[in-house]
Amino acid sequence: MYSRREFLKGAFIGGISLTLFKKDALAIISKASKNIPKNISPEKLSANEDFWNSVQSAFEVDRTFINLNNGGVSPSPSIVLNNQKDYIDFTNRLPAYNLWRYLEPNVETVRARLAKSFGCLKSEVAITRNTSEAMEIIQNGIDLKPGDEVLTTIQDYPRMLATFDQRARREGITVNKISFPVPLKNFNVLVNRLEKAITPKTKLLLVSHVVYLTGQILPVREISRMAHEKGVLVLCDGAHSFNHFPFKLKDLECDFFGTSLHKWTHAPVGTGFLYVRKGLIEKVWPLMGAPKKLDKSIKKFEQIGTHPAAAHNAVAEALAFNEKLGLERKIARLRYLNLRWINRVKSYKNVSFSVNVEDPSQWGALVGVNIKGVDVRKLADYLFKRHKILVLPIRHKAFRGIRVSPSIYTQISEIDYFADVLEKVVNNEIKSVLK
Numbered sequence: 001m002y003s004r005r006e007f008l009k010g011a012f013i014g015g016i017s018l019t020l021f022k023k024d025a026l027a028i029i030s031k032a033s034k035n036i037p038k039n040i041s042p043e044k045l046s047a048n049e050d051f052w053n054s055v056q057s058a059f060e061v062d063r064t065f066i067n068l069n070n071g072g073v074s075p076s077p078s079i080v081l082n083n084q085k086d087y088i089d090f091t092n093r094l095p096a097y098n099l100w101r102y103l104e105p106n107v108e109t110v111r112a113r114l115a116k117s118f119g120c121l122k123s124e125v126a127i128t129r130n131t132s133e134a135m136e137i138i139q140n141g142i143d144l145k146p147g148d149e150v151l152t153t154i155q156d157y158p159r160m161l162a163t164f165d166q167r168a169r170r171e172g173i174t175v176n177k178i179s180f181p182v183p184l185k186n187f188n189v190l191v192n193r194l195e196k197a198i199t200p201k202t203k204l205l206l207v208s209h210v211v212y213l214t215g216q217i218l219p220v221r222e223i224s225r226m227a228h229e230k231g232v233l234v235l236c237d238g239a240h241s242f243n244h245f246p247f248k249l250k251d252l253e254c255d256f257f258g259t260s261l262h263k264w265t266h267a268p269v270g271t272g273f274l275y276v277r278k279g280l281i282e283k284v285w286p287l288m289g290a291p292k293k294l295d296k297s298i299k300k301f302e303q304i305g306t307h308p309a310a311a312h313n314a315v316a317e318a319l320a321f322n323e324k325l326g327l328e329r330k331i332a333r334l335r336y337l338n339l340r341w342i343n344r345v346k347s348y349k350n351v352s353f354s355v356n357v358e359d360p361s362q363w364g365a366l367v368g369v370n371i372k373g374v375d376v377r378k379l380a381d382y383l384f385k386r387h388k389i390l391v392l393p394i395r396h397k398a399f400r401g402i403r404v405s406p407s408i409y410t411q412i413s414e415i416d417y418f419a420d421v422l423e424k425v426v427n428n429e430i431k432s433v434l435k
Ligand SMILES: Cc1ncc(COP(=O)(O)O)c(C=O)c1O
Pocket: 071, 072, 130, 131, 132, 133, 156, 157, 159, 160, 208, 210, 211, 212, 237, 239, 240, 260
């Protein structure tokens, strides 16, 4: 049997020794923080390139590309990746023991840290592999009779809409999807439309915290309060919000929340969590069967069989990284990066955005831009093939344009390069992207 000391000793010989030579993200942030004035505001710090150059060095990314699709999935800081690799090596030495007896129980540390960070009880947090799994546990696990209604929006994530549509085909529930304006200048428009769409048969309301198409942050707490007054439960899709900007459960007041930690938490690919309000756990069936004794336990949602502990255990390191950096600083920098290219093109008449760019409190790392007369797919292809800039083309009823999402490791020179190219497109200098 391994003691912790022996584990560490073995790991040093086998793999963790490598980590020591790689960059320690926490030390990097500590060092950078010592060089900035005390009490500097996050907004002021957002323009301090010395500080952010240090943060950038915590990541080892492929800088032959300019990655402006960090909303899809994020790279991890080297320390997180190395942690995960070390856990994989350690698992492999004696899997049936090292995985189940040593690594898996340590998921409890991750659960406790997630609960603290989200502002809920440990017993309300299930570790999942992504947002999809977290959301589908609720979407498929709540009892609904034929004729019962669920309410959502056309701007919610396609997989989540497909999940409800499948229940409609299979069990005869009704799925009601409302639309709302882009940009959403007035939150009341959305809240009122949802309220009007609630009927006595509505049981569950699904709403995104950040809309994947546009980067719009939605007023989840107002929606939850309105829905709760009508006896409707609220499921919040937080794929893009957790560790993107600071908030807690009390700011949302939802009943269920699902997120992916491989997006804005920079944790390993294949990590996420689900929050379920205490009294509701027993009302939700897990996706994979669990014994009766787990009916009231959050762990019934984790009965997925053998899986890598390496990914979810390395979440602890990613959470430490976010804490050390500070979410106020993170969101201020992300807005700063986006405003830098937005300001270059916003005065052009042929340019429109997916969000109200004059009110950065409504968005963060994700912003969509559309240029009149330009084909979105051709533009994304041109940016990638000609300039190695990765963006997401969006062609949706609610919004067409490219979605731009830099990250904390993005350099100012990369944003400026993108802005130079975009300005040429806006000025109609690039004929190949025209419709
Ligand atoms: C709003 C939203 N929900 C759910 C998902 C699914 O996330 P995952 O693929 O990590 O499960 C995404 C992915 O981008 C998303 O944007």
